[in-house]
Amino acid sequence: MTTDTGTPPHLGCSIGTDGRITFDLPPGSPEGQRLLLRLRPKKGQPEKDLHVLDFEPAGERRRAVLDPHLVLAEGRWDVYLLGEPGAERQRPRPGPRDLRALVDGHRRRRPSPVSVRIPYVTKDGHLAVRAWLRPAHAEAEAVDVTGRSMTVRARLHGASLQEGAVVSLRLRGAGATARTVEPRAEDEGRSLSFTVDYAELAAGTPSGAGVWDVFVRPGAEAPRIRVGRLLDDLADRKEIVVYPPADVGGAALRPYYTVDNDLSVEVSANA
Structure with a gap:
């Protein structure tokens, strides 16, 4: 599940004021891919929390949407691409990230429970989502x-x-x-x-x-x-x-x- 150059595809993302995150594959990406979000386990612990999203056509691109009502446990969620059944999961390269909706997020009143999501690039150059979930x-x-x-x-x-x-x-x-x-x-x-x-x-x-x-x-x-x-x-x-x-x-x-x-x-x- 690679591009023609043998490198992982770039995956862009944007986030809305309601916490909805949209992930975009570039034009020409193969069909049938899905997006996997995995809560990063503590050292020595098995992975437990996984969410799989389908990509849908969006013009020339393919798009997966993380709905704001889907609860993410507090922690760091790594992003992977899934290809054909049995194929190894793959970490995409981060594409453009549109986080403008988050800049003045402290001005909006949040109900309980307070759910926060921030897409970011890890120290080793991969796309991930930082999540917080607190009663207040x-x-x-x-x-x-x-x-x-x-x-x-x-x-x-x-x-x-x-x-x-x-x-x-x-x-x-x-x-x-x-x-x-x-x-x-x-x-x-x-x-x-x-x-x-x-x-x-x-x-x-x-x-x-x-x-x-x-x-x-x-x-x-x-x-x-x-x-x-x-x-x-x-x-x-x-x-x-x-x-x-x-x-x-x-x-x-x-x-x-x-x-x-x-x-x-x-x-x-x-x-």
């Missing part, structure tokens, strides 16, 4: 840092602030160790802002080094909601959006986005 989400719309604190503006999707709402920073690997901050509510409880004092956070890190994960608890009895940045066209933020560290009492503190695009604060000893 707190989108970090802005993170302003100074030498003494960080102030975050966020918007809730699938939830709203109620009485007893707090922002909770939890020290990773330290059980129930947490610091709480009172949020400032805006826009009928859907938007909020909060400021984290670096000195207090550094003083609450017993070993002098650690990572604090940021959550919003929208009500006294409500489950925690992770704060992150998911609603735009960046599938991986960690190495792209980088905030400067601040020196506070011999410790360096910096907010950063994790591999899942969630917001955390790293505390480390100054060299």
Whole structure:
């Protein structure tokens, strides 16, 4: 299942505001191909979640559509082409990707559950889809840092602030160790802002080094909601959006986005 040059065909894609993803094969592609989406398994685990889509004629091209109502579990979905029965699956080369509908995605209100999909190119040059699926989400719309604190503006999707709402920073690997901050509510409880004092956070890190994960608890009895940045066209933020560290009492503190695009604060000893 190759092109005339023996190389895999290019597969373009575009995404709509509703999350619908359209995959396009170039003119001249053989009929009978299907598209396979495979949830990338953890190391040493078998693959379990698979979705197969048919290509349909669309002018000179052939097109497969991933419907927004088809639920994708959270994770990274690799894209393959399937040919004749028994033929080996093939990774297509990425073609043009139209992600314009995602650029201002944080401005659109999302119901629960919050489903996010972003087509992207992997480090080894293959097409994949990054998916998130959460009961609710707190989108970090802005993170302003100074030498003494960080102030975050966020918007809730699938939830709203109620009485007893707090922002909770939890020290990773330290059980129930947490610091709480009172949020400032805006826009009928859907938007909020909060400021984290670096000195207090550094003083609450017993070993002098650690990572604090940021959550919003929208009500006294409500489950925690992770704060992150998911609603735009960046599938991986960690190495792209980088905030400067601040020196506070011999410790360096910096907010950063994790591999899942969630917001955390790293505390480390100054060299």
